[in-house]
Amino acid sequence: MGRPVLVAALGLGIALMGQPARAAGQDTAPAYAFAEDARRIEGAASTADAVELEPGRTYRSTLPPDAKVLFRLELDDTETAYASATAVPPPGTGVSVADGVKVTVEDADGRSCDADTATFGAPGSPHPVAAWAMREFSPRRSLCAEAGTYYVTVERAGPDARGASPDPWELELSTVSEPGTKTPDGTAAPGAWDSATPAPVQGTARRRPGGAGFAQAAPLGEGVWRDDIRPGQTLFYQVPVDWGRQLHATAELGSSGADASRYVASALTVDLYNPVRGQVGDLSLGYDGGQKSKALKPLPPVAHENRHASGQQVSAVRFAGAYYLVAHLSPEVAEHHGDGPVPLTLRVRLGGTARNAPDYAGGTVPEDVFTVDGGGAASTGGGGAGDETLYRVLAAGGIGTGSALVVGLGVWTVVARRRGAALPE
Structure with a gap:
């Protein structure tokens, strides 16, 4: 097994271990x-x-x-x-x-x-x-x-x-x-961009438990991701979006078999935040026990010049890095459909073509916060070694959570033993 694979497995193992466990039958949302x-x-x-x-x-x-x-x-x-x-x-x-x-x-x-x-x-x-x-x-x-x-x-x-x-x-x-850029990009807003909503990503959903905060947001790449969300619970995910790439996301609540006549307006809300936790957009989804789906409004490709746009939804997509999807299920769902978990599916698509970062005149603080190579939560307390490779693995399609955790723990043990053997007496 090569070094990049070892690091990726180790990074994913650490990331998953950092997320709070949610046992079956858990009654309350984690803090x-x-x-x-x-x-x-x-x-x-x-x-x-x-x-x-x-x-x-x-x-x-x-x-x-x-x-x-x-x-x-x-x-x-x-x-x-x-x-x-x-x-x-x-x-x-x-x-x-x-x-x-x-x-x-x-x-x-x-x-x-x-x-x-x-x-x-x-x-x-x-x-x-x-x-x-x-x-x-x-x-x-x-x-x-x-x-x-x-x-x-x-x-x-x-x-x-x-x-x-x-x-x-x-x-x-x-x-x-x-920092500012070496060559000022003027004050022109971006030109026309593809604002059509593409078809949601298809395929079998892979399990990915959401985190309980920005610092523990579960990383997602392009694909279909599945979790369970309880009434009153808030789940955090992060998607690495490079310069020039365009994020599309759709949220779905699965059917529960409950009484479809009991409708809950705004049962699920999903907020999208940029790498500095500025809100970009949101969606609200009603629920009656049957499957429901809704997509975020189309976003422009990530570009430095987006900051000159008059609308916040465009101007907020001004830098690359970790974009956060934050899903919250209203406690009212429990009153009409029980307090058990509701299936949540997130379909993530990354369009556009990656391009070079702006010619910044200095470094960002924290370092690399506006890149997909370990920026975002990883640079502000939400990750650790191996995040760069982990992001790239996820962007390429991801790997099974359970397998990665087992492999990651094994690799962690081997690395720890080798480091221990290398320490001076």
Whole structure:
């Protein structure tokens, strides 16, 4: 067995071991899996006390129900900085459709550079949601272009909304720094692109258990992937999408044999996030116990110039890396169809042709976050050795989960013994 195969098997074994096990008959959805290296910090009530968020680091904090929390960024005059906040309400807490999380980046004079809001939407059930904001260095913008101190504010989107949770929420914060390009690409939005929805990928579905957080998102390549999702559960997957490639995804809920007259609107929601956890698009699927299917709206090929488009769905597809599919099944499904798992199938297609990355004038932080060679979650606490080869194996079609885990464990044991033998006495 050659070295690349060994590394791939080892990487997949480690990735699967990092995901929380879901035993048969499990009654409750697992808690959100925060990044293992997330540093615990407290958000400040005043800019004077704001803790600095360093690019490439992941943090864990708390969001009170009725107040903003502030954090600090120290930026030069050449980089674009992205800050995201994933809000995690306590399981079983009450939330409203309009409730959610809002993230804003402001300059030292209190002027808003960018803001984004993510809400729980039609399901009205507590589950992790993420919002992002940026300080974008661009020739078309004069605001927020200077080097200096900037602030990230995180707050509830609708703290006074009817049914809003009165409990504090957990937060996972991440920051990414993107350099400018050696040759500015101007301010032109991309030209015409193929916006037709292709036929979903066909074939026998392969099992792939979803992760319980961004840091443990299960990697998917092109193909048909199967999992089971319980009412109230949220599953995370990541798809490596290279520059020039076009992601298409379809979600399906399988039939349960339950009473088809009991219809649940927005039973399944699937959110698509880009490599910095910015929302790209979403879909909502009703369920009556019979099979249902829906595709995400078509996305453009990944391109640096997409950032100049006016619509967020296009502008968010501005870099390569790990794109996240986050599936949530409403607890209401249990009221009408029982609390057992519902079959979930994801059909993933990658169109387009891979092309070279932009001629960045420096390095990204974290390194390689905008590549498919181990970027994304792997570079922010969600992976480890072997992710580069693992991504390529998955992109080529994947291998059986059970077999890979067994092989990966075996390889891990052999490697550990060899390393141990090589250590000095």
